[in-house]
Amino acid sequence: MRPMSVDPNRPRAARIYDHYLGGRHNFAVDRAVAARALALIPDLPRIARANRAFLHRAVRYAASRGVRQFLDIGSGIPTEGNVHEVVPSAKVVYVDVDPTAVVHARQILAGDPSTVVVQADLHDAEQILGDPQAKALLDFTRPVCLLLVAVLHFVPDTPELRAALRTYRDALAPGSLIVLSHATGEVGDLADLYTRAGTPMVLRDRGELAGLLEGWDLVEPGVVHGPAWHPDEPVADPEAYATLAAVAVRP
Numbered sequence: 001m002r003p004m005s006v007d008p009n010r011p012r013a014a015r016i017y018d019h020y021l022g023g024r025h026n027f028a029v030d031r032a033v034a035a036r037a038l039a040l041i042p043d044l045p046r047i048a049r050a051n052r053a054f055l056h057r058a059v060r061y062a063a064s065r066g067v068r069q070f071l072d073i074g075s076g077i078p079t080e081g082n083v084h085e086v087v088p089s090a091k092v093v094y095v096d097v098d099p100t101a102v103v104h105a106r107q108i109l110a111g112d113p114s115t116v117v118v119q120a121d122l123h124d125a126e127q128i129l130g131d132p133q134a135k136a137l138l139d140f141t142r143p144v145c146l147l148l149v150a151v152l153h154f155v156p157d158t159p160e161l162r163a164a165l166r167t168y169r170d171a172l173a174p175g176s177l178i179v180l181s182h183a184t185g186e187v188g189d190l191a192d193l194y195t196r197a198g199t200p201m202v203l204r205d206r207g208e209l210a211g212l213l214e215g216w217d218l219v220e221p222g223v224v225h226g227p228a229w230h231p232d233e234p235v236a237d238p239e240a241y242a243t244l245a246a247v248a249v250r251p
């Protein structure tokens, strides 16, 4: 895939999301899309924070199974509670297609020997898995936790996506985990807005999300709304967060 460039005149998903989370790594064009999105769904910052909370619970779950190697694809602009902060003994390869995310991640993580930052598109699975720094950090003969959190709703269902998902599954050792979260149909207007702004969004339902997990065994309770996945405390209205989430194990 062609590498993306830093273009301050075109909105980018990573920078819009950074704005929802209160970050400063975004441009006027991103904030303009975010303002329109917030007019449609004022709860977006709460939804984004709940997604981060799911990511943290899933990462702690992986650590509880003894998995301390993470491949975080679509990792975004680093914000509070990155994977290596949630599990301090973790080794983490952060991957994003967006150069803003990659530049800031490299600045923040400079000199940290337990992390590597790679700029790549998730479709380029062989490039990511074969990256010399990633290969030096992660031991692919042992289980790895693959994180695809809030990223696949920017990726249409194509043979290339299916092939990439198969490549990750086949490359990862038994006992590896895959962690997904994904926007649901309740945010159809948001998807239209993002798509018109040049950041196409694809919504998937429970069955479609489960369909992306071919060859993986779903961890209980399966594909559920994000806040309902292994909650720290009960959440009254998990479906209000318009996010589905799942964790699965490589048999």
Ligand SMILES: C[S@@+](CC[C@H](N)C(=O)[O-])C[C@H]1O[C@@H](n2cnc3c(N)ncnc32)[C@H](O)[C@@H]1O
Pocket (backbone or CB within 6 Å): 013, 014, 017, 051, 052, 055, 073, 074, 075, 076, 077, 095, 096, 097, 098, 101, 120, 121, 122, 123, 148, 149, 150, 151, 154, 155
């Ligand atoms: C909404 S953010 C999610 C960030 C983080 N995973 C989280 O959940 O907090 C989505 C990220 O996916 C990245 N992304 C979108 N399409 C991608 C692709 N094809 N390959 C790699 N990253 C991609 C975007 O640049 C953005 O940083």
